[in-house]
Amino acid sequence: MTETITNAIAVRDNGPGALVAQHRSDIELVMPSHMQKRVGAWIRTTQGLLRRDEKLLKAAQNDLGQFMSVLLDAARLGLEPGTEQYYLVPRWNKKKRCTEVTGVRGYQGEIELMYRAGAVSSVIVEVVYSNDRFDYRPGRDERPLHNIDWDAEDRGQLRLAYAYAVMKDGATSKVVVLNKGHIAKAMAKSDSTGQDWSPWKTDTEAMWLKTAAHRLAKWVPTSAEYIREQLRAQADVAAEQQPTALVAQLPQPIAIDEDEAIEAEFVDEEAEQ
Incomplete structure (x- = not known):
């Protein structure tokens, strides 16, 4: 029934929507295993x-190949397109002189990949407004102190963004703190800056959060690299245990008392005479 509905939608769309349905097997192939059961909902x-x-x-429609490439990237990461996990943004391409779809990983997507790695117990990503109280000194404070007046009708202007993770062993990762200058540099690198549809304009706070989360990702294991490290560790353990297992199968040497060995030697010599 689900498949029939999906096909019906694809036929009615007769365009990019139909293309997505046609490439269902490709999308499912690159998805993480935990997402594959939801591929139908993902497509719809x-x-x-x-x-x-x-x-x-x-x-x-302007570039179907680029559109599918973006969707496959979202699928490979196991993120939901068109959400704060993974934005789908129409971007102007100067060479093609038309808009095309580009993918922008959102802050929730960055956080999801950190959790999925299995190394962190919590991830904190927040913005600080000018009326908030924020205090953090590297080397003195393990984590920032951020106090918010929740009764205030106006928290002021965006001032800072920060992010850190608490690892499963209780340790705190590097604390990333970004001011307006850092955010401005990140925004300047975006091709969508200045466009009406840019997430920097439509969802400014989320983009501050995303920038902080993205910087934190450099200091915290993400799913892909963490899995690779786990596989390497398992391979190293297996390599170390293999010789031990082989030795365990060999006949064990018999412990002989030194005096008994000497006495036996003399008996053998007398027997030979």
């Missing part, structure tokens, strides 16, 4: 985004 969500957003649909 993407098709729904195209129907609701004319600019996104037009950008996808």
